[in-house]
Amino acid sequence: MPDFLVAPWPWYVVGPLLGLFPALFLLVGNRMFGVSSNLRHMCAAVLPGQQEYLRYDWRRETWNLLFVLGILLGGLIAGTLLRNPEPVAIAPATQASLGALGIRDFTGLMPDDLFTWTALGRPAAWVLLVAGGFLIGFGTAWAGGCTSGHGLSGVADLQPASVLALAAFFAGGIIGTYLLLPIVLGGFG
Amino acid sequence: MPYLFLGLLFGIVLTKGEVISWFRIQEMFRFQGFHMFGVFATALPTAILTVQWLKRRGVRTWSGCAIDVPPKALGSGRRYVFGGLLFGVGWAFTGACPGPLFALAGSGVTVIVLAIVSALAGTWTYGASRPRLPH
Numbered sequence: 178m179p180d181f182l183v184a185p186w187p188w189y190v191v192g193p194l195l196g197l198f199p200a201l202f203l204l205v206g207n208r209m210f211g212v213s214s215n216l217r218h219m220c221a222a223v224l225p226g227q228q229e230y231l232r233y234d235w236r237r238e239t240w241n242l243l244f245v246l247g248i249l250l251g252g253l254i255a256g257t258l259l260r261n262p263e264p265v266a267i268a269p270a271t272q273a274s275l276g277a278l279g280i281r282d283f284t285g286l287m288p289d290d291l292f293t294w295t296a297l298g299r300p301a302a303w304v305l306l307v308a309g310g311f312l313i314g315f316g317t318a319w320a321g322g323c324t325s326g327h328g329l330s331g332v333a334d335l336q337p338a339s340v341l342a343l344a345a346f347f348a349g350g351i352i353g354t355y356l357l358l359p360i361v362l363g364g365f366g
Numbered sequence: 367m368p369y370l371f372l373g374l375l376f377g378i379v380l381t382k383g384e385v386i387s388w389f390r391i392q393e394m395f396r397f398q399g400f401h402m403f404g405v406f407a408t409a410l411p412t413a414i415l416t417v418q419w420l421k422r423r424g425v426r427t428w429s430g431c432a433i434d435v436p437p438k439a440l441g442s443g444r445r446y447v448f449g450g451l452l453f454g455v456g457w458a459f460t461g462a463c464p465g466p467l468f469a470l471a472g473s474g475v476t477v478i479v480l481a482i483v484s485a486l487a488g489t490w491t492y493g494a495s496r497p498r499l500p501h
Binding site: 185190191193197200202207209216219229246250252253254257291292293294304310314318322337341346347351353354355361 | 367368369370371372373374375376377378379380381382383384385386387388389390391392393394395396398399400401402403404405406407408409410411412413414416417418419420421425427428429431432433434435436437438439440441443445446447448449450451452453454455456457458459460461462463464465467468469470471472473474475476477478480481482483484485486487488489490491492493494496499
């Protein structure tokens, strides 16, 4: 594999590529690019139930579920064929901040202290995965979109709702990082 | 099939760009590094310019259909603020938004399936409580 594919891709390559997706989805089939709606489609497929929210024909959204399957396969290719053996080159200040929270492993994309099956011996790992995942699903459904659907698609269409949502995503992230993460990592061990 | 291919590309770019890395997301929320801000600062103008160009030129899809983007109702804005804040906390906890959840699962961080299952439970719970939530 050529070095430039294996090395991490710089922001000025990644940003413009990600920015093309809303236009590509419109060009290919007049579709709105977004990922979180697929969480709803998966719920509708698995647990149709009595909910008004999940009572629709999810099969019409198969194209979008295929998109998600593609993301998974893309992650697989990038994590095997194109795998970068080096640690993520984060700022020394971030290493210090996370070190103070008890993070010791900086070798991969995620810290092994928290995001491996063996780390599940720690209650903090459960809280981050289960509470974090729940908030992603609940929050994006409530907001009607995520970083893709609002952050890229909605902002690209200059929708005030999406600009507001993106600002709220960031505010929530800052609250999670500064207020809640120290509690989870400190209090739950 | 084009969407499977687009997903493949999206997953590779997210992973190689380290956008799915908890470390990078922490660096961003702590304002300690430029990488993620550089990604957003180039992605957003690219998205705005290309979509506005398609709309203003009246470009059609490759099969010749008209392109129309449905507006999102702003309403009181509360759903965007409250939902957005909750999602932001989840983003900081897992280091992932919905796209990266799936890219991470593919890239070998298999324990992230717990977050995916939990996200589905979260979306289901929203559906069940939607009539009682402000929008």
